[in-house]
Amino acid sequence: MPKATIDDVANLAGVSIKTVSRVVNREPNVREQTREKVENAIAQLNYRPNKAARNLASHHSHLIVLIYDDPSAYEIPSAGFIIRMQEGALRACRKANYELLIHPCRYRNKNVAVELKALIEQIRPDGIVLAAPLSNVPRVVRAIEETGTPLIRVSPGKTDGDPLYVSTNDREVSCEMTRYLASLGHKRIAFIKGHPGHKAVGNRFRGYLDGLEQSGLAASDELIAAGDNSIRSGEAAALELLERRDPPTAIFAANDDMAAGVMRVADRLGIKVPDELSVAGCDDIALAQQIYPALTTINQPLSQMTEAAVLMLTDSQRKKKKPDSPTIVPGTLKLRESTTAFAN
Amino acid sequence: MPKATIDDVANLAGVSIKTVSRVVNREPNVREQTREKVENAIAQLNYRPNKAARNLASHHSHLIVLIYDDPSAYEIPSAGFIIRMQEGALRACRKANYELLIHPCRYRNKNVAVELKALIEQIRPDGIVLAAPLSNVPRVVRAIEETGTPLIRVSPGKTDGDPLYVSTNDREVSCEMTRYLASLGHKRIAFIKGHPGHKAVGNRFRGYLDGLEQSGLAASDELIAAGDNSIRSGEAAALELLERRDPPTAIFAANDDMAAGVMRVADRLGIKVPDELSVAGCDDIALAQQIYPALTTINQPLSQMTEAAVLMLTDSQRKKKKPDSPTIVPGTLKLRESTTAFAN
DNA sequence: TTGATTTATGACAGCGCTGTCGGTAATTGA
DNA sequence: TCAATTACCGACAGCGCTGTCATAAATCAA
The missing domain is CATH 3.40.50.2300 (Response regulator)
Known part of the structure; x- marks a missing residue:
């Protein structure tokens, strides 16, 4: 199965590679008719754009990193939290056509800030979602900010007027x-x-x-x-x-x-x-x-919170401006059996 | 913070970019003295190789995908399993300098095979770890194999003599x-x-x-x-x-x-x-x-199993040959309070 | 109809690395 | 000592895309 390249598609559709690129990236200024030709060619050749090439040329990694406290560091079963956070982040990533990279790390580890910085500089993700309790550690937040990578904090304690966070009510x-x-x-x-x-x-x-x-x-x-x-x-x-x-x-x-x-x-x-x-x-x-x-x-609503966080990241990327207000995802009452009416 | 490129490093060290590349990738045939010069330059400039460029040029994504059944599809708290699998996979990825991409997906979904194939063709990971119970679904296994991406199955049911799996005893x-x-x-x-x-x-x-x-x-x-x-x-x-x-x-x-x-x-x-x-x-x-x-x-030993799976993938990459035997990670008895001696 | 816009498309130059290969320096063996 | 290695290093050509900009086609205003 020889993988098709953008050139193959361009040839088959009888257009330039740039036009194929425009179709793939949903850019404007492509005639409907041209678009169809290209889409047919893509389907016929089962063409998939090469991520690495795209990333290199576009200076975007199309990658979001979700950073959270490593649960295996303790015995507590915080697994449920993490799965739910991952869930939401993955949902948003799929919507926006990004990939999610997960990065558990140890909250108490002194080097965590330095390590995160190194990680980010290597991966160069397009955005970072930093979950509590790490979102409350100034040292960590600062290290990430120094890399210049867009950052959304989940349930941060203090916000200092910074709107780049999501939390619940x-x-x-x-x-x-x-x-x-x-x-x-x-x-x-x-x-x-x-x-x-x-x-x-x-x-x-x-x-x-x-x-x-x-x-x-x-x-x-x-x-x-x-x-x-x-x-x-x-x-x-x-x-x-x-x-x-x-x-x-x-x-x-x-x-x-x-x-x-x-x-x-x-x-x-x-x-x-x-x-x-x-x-x-x-x-x-x-x-x-x-x-x-x-x-x-x-x-x-952990899952909705991380979903919102990722969407803030990807949206601001598209619109090329930072969001000016945080996202508040409301929690809801789960009425079960442990409460009932009290007759005085 | 203007990011340094390989050219900057090469200039500072007074060598060619190829030599820098050799040092970075631990390739042989670099004099110790040269290596040091380069390493100093790297440290001084805080140089980090650009993944996208490296991936494009090397035809490797340095990415492993961990595919498992989506727990959120059910109410069961299989979260613990997943965290442990992720843990092991992450550990191995860090050792081998790969990134881990997670991909939960629905076991019962009819389209899962097609979707996975599309995913893989887009991402082009260097390897795939497929966890049970998906590792037992022939349709899924076949779809992945069709992409030609190296695949290691975790706890597969039938193996048909195929050694590309890890399981426990x-x-x-x-x-x-x-x-x-x-x-x-x-x-x-x-x-x-x-x-x-x-x-x-x-x-x-x-x-x-x-x-x-x-x-x-x-x-x-x-x-x-x-x-x-x-x-x-x-x-x-x-x-x-x-x-x-x-x-x-x-x-x-x-x-x-x-x-x-x-x-x-x-x-x-x-x-x-x-x-x-x-x-x-x-x-x-x-x-x-x-x-x-x-x-x-x-x-x-879920965590060790996925760790082993990832290492099989990365090792076989280095050695350019497939492993010829599966990895068996032994389970161990956890003796706790529910068992005791019985006096007849 | 004509010139002024706007829209659609393509040519081309890289993005920052790695693979290949060829060349020079160091080392070996006889 | 001199060839025959072998160790080391660099020039160069891409990898497969996207951004920029020039150009062609279509549309519009008058």
């Missing part, structure tokens, strides 16, 4: 969850805060406060406990909350792991979920559907 | 597990067979029979149950086995999900694992460590 959707719990008749809705260093979970707490206010409920320190995102800390926080004089009838945890901890403690204390206690989490990790009762939570 | 290691159980004093070791269409689990059954024989135990239909790889089928099989007159003291399931089903049933029946019943699985999925007691199982 943690605060708004947490507010919505709180209002939902209130709408079920709950008056004492507790919140378990997450790890203080984690920006997103801070927004969730603010959303919780918003929700209370919008529901006409007063916030109270009695209803707030601190956790660190781990199951264990969720257990401790739940224990603390449930043993107070006037325990909450609903607990909203800043992430699913802590919510799972709450359910575990409730089980131990003989408190029935959801009849005696509603529990809600955040993130919609795989566990949320596996535990019993299935956890009401907020889905993190 | 399912049979041997299952035998080992059986012998291990026997060595713990178990005389009645039951086996739950997996889905009949799944080749690997068939080998596991054979390994089980080998193990019984080597341990001087007789195989018996009384000790064999059929499953379909699901948790539910594991439960059914366990129920069947445990309610027989002379129930087994150890159950070895052809995969972890079924083993988890066994544990669940044992719990319901009030049978203590491992004291009254030892349970062993196969695959070492994430669940195996999460359940209580932690499941003794066989680890599937």
Whole structure:
């Protein structure tokens, strides 16, 4: 099967190679009739443009690199997150006719910034999607920016007014969850805060406060406990909350792991979920559907976020201008079995 | 930061660009002294060879494509598998200075073969790693072979004498597990067979029979149950086995999900694992460590398998000859809490 | 109809490397 | 010592496309 080149197509169609190039790249200024001739020739010869040649001549690699924290560095099963991010990025790449290169790397590794820079200088991708938590590491962000490669950050903590990022509406959707719990008749809705260093979970707490206010409920320190995102800390926080004089009838945890901890403690204390206690989490990790009762939570639209990130990159390439506002992909409530109405 | 080209390096080092190229590509016949001059110049200018140009001139893409079944097509959390496969492939790619492109695709999709062919013709990777279960679909394998791109299959079912694959020693290691159980004093070791269409689990059954024989135990239909790889089928099989007159003291399931089903049933029946019943699985999925007691199982060296696959590809590229034997990466027993000695 | 635009197409020069091959310098063997 | 190697290095021609620009054809305005 001798591969056809652009010359073969040009000959067969009776046009110049440049015209073939125009057809292939959907450039304007080609007569409809000419276009058809060329397309027929392409089909007939099963012609596929040579990427390397195209890249070399056009100074574009048609490559997007997705950089994320390497899960194999830890024992935690963050695999689901990564698959979902890859999914979205791949979807966008296919749409825009780019390829996706994945690059897990170790967050804590001191050299990570230098290594990334070297990688980028070699590959010369047309764009980079940098996922959390790496998107929060100034050293890394700076190193990538130094290469001059367009960069979109996913769920960055601080943005400094830079619009080149995509994130979700943690605060708004947490507010919505709180209002939902209130709408079920709950008056004492507790919140378990997450790890203080984690920006997103801070927004969730603010959303919780918003929700209370919008529901006409007063916030109270009695209803707030601190956790660190781990199951264990969720257990401790739940224990603390449930043993107070006037325990909450609903607990909203800043992430699913802590919510799972709450359910575990409730089980131990003989408190029935959801009849005696509603529990809600955040993130919609795989566990949320596996535990019993299935956890009401907020889905993190990771896949849509990376998809949006890649599209920002490819779009700005076409339009030759940077986007001037970030993309916010809204999360949605996943109402499952762990929450129910509370009759006062 | 004006990117340096090979000409800049050549000028600075006072040699020809060809010599620079030789140094960069570690080709022979460069004097040590010259090499150093060039390397200094490279370092000084922070020169990185342009991939596109190199690919175009060398007719190599320095790209490996990893093709696997798209997990998002189903609800099952096969994410862990995929991450591990990617891990191994990435490790090998870095060693050999290749890039990895991932390509999930839908197993059941009728067009998958045609689409893959188109993809490959566009990208022109230097090699392809095709993971199970796609590695068992003749239509897909044929389509890829038609492109002439070197292909290594991971865990293929049938091999037809073709050595271009890597797999694990399912049979041997299952035998080992059986012998291990026997060595713990178990005389009645039951086996739950997996889905009949799944080749690997068939080998596991054979390994089980080998193990019984080597341990001087007789195989018996009384000790064999059929499953379909699901948790539910594991439960059914366990129920069947445990309610027989002379129930087994150890159950070895052809995969972890079924083993988890066994544990669940044992719990319901009030049978203590491992004291009254030892349970062993196969695959070492994430669940195996999460359940209580932690499941003794066989680890599937997925990551090493894809690593080996990529290395077969890159090595054969260097040596310009195909490997003449497959790579077998041995699995290993993961002895955890669900198995213990049985005092007769 | 004629000149002024606009649209469509092609000629040509590279993009930044690698493969080939030929030439010169260093090394070997007798 | 001198050929016969062998080690080292460079000139040169592309790889298969795209960008630029010149040119031809079509369209338009008056």
